[in-house]
Amino acid sequence: MDTKRMVRQLFIWICLVLWGCASQPVATIESSQPAVSNKKVLLATQNSKFKQAVVSEIYDELNQNAIYIKIIDVKGLKNQTADKFTAVVIINRCMAGRPDPRVESFIDREPQKNKIIVLTTGMLDSWTPDAPEVDAITSASVLDKSNQVAHSILKRVLAMVNSTRPAT
Numbered sequence: 001m002d003t004k005r006m007v008r009q010l011f012i013w014i015c016l017v018l019w020g021c022a023s024q025p026v027a028t029i030e031s032s033q034p035a036v037s038n039k040k041v042l043l044a045t046q047n048s049k050f051k052q053a054v055v056s057e058i059y060d061e062l063n064q065n066a067i068y069i070k071i072i073d074v075k076g077l078k079n080q081t082a083d084k085f086t087a088v089v090i091i092n093r094c095m096a097g098r099p100d101p102r103v104e105s106f107i108d109r110e111p112q113k114n115k116i117i118v119l120t121t122g123m124l125d126s127w128t129p130d131a132p133e134v135d136a137i138t139s140a141s142v143l144d145k146s147n148q149v150a151h152s153i154l155k156r157v158l159a160m161v162n163s164t165r166p167a168t
Contacts, residue, residue: 030070031059037068039161040084044074045091046100050121050141054091057150058157067161077106082115087160089153093141094122107134117156119149 041062045051055071062069072080074092082088088110092100099120107116113133121141129136135156139149 039067053146082112
C-alpha cells in the first residue's frame, strides 16, 4: 500500500474515532416539581436514542408522582453528590469493558452508594461496579426494550423514594 493511501486511511480512522467519542452533551433539565420536595432524584445520562427514550419515560413517571427530578449529562457528575438526593440514577455506555471514567469516579467518591442505580449499556460488555451497595443493571441499547428498562429503573427509584428519610 502506498504512503498517501495509508495516511488518508489513518486520517479517516482518526476522524471517525473522534466523531464517535464526541457525542452531544445532554441538556440539564429540572422538573416543575418544587426543589424543596423531600423526594429528589438525580439522573445523569449520555446521549443516544435508547437512553433518551429511557430518560423520557422515567421523567414523565416521576413528574406525575410529584417527585423532583434533575437530569444532567454524565460529565456533570463531578459537581454532584448524592446527599442532596433520595436516589441517583446513572445511565452510561460501556466501551472496551469499562464505563465512562466519570461514572466510576462518582461511585468511588460517593459514601452513600446505596442511593445509586447504574444502568450500563453495551452490546457485549456488561460492567457492574465493584461496590455491592450500588444497584447495577446492564442492558443492550435496543430501542424496542427501552420501556421495559425504564420501568425496571422506576421500580427501584420509587422503592427508594418511598422508603427513605427526606433528602436534605
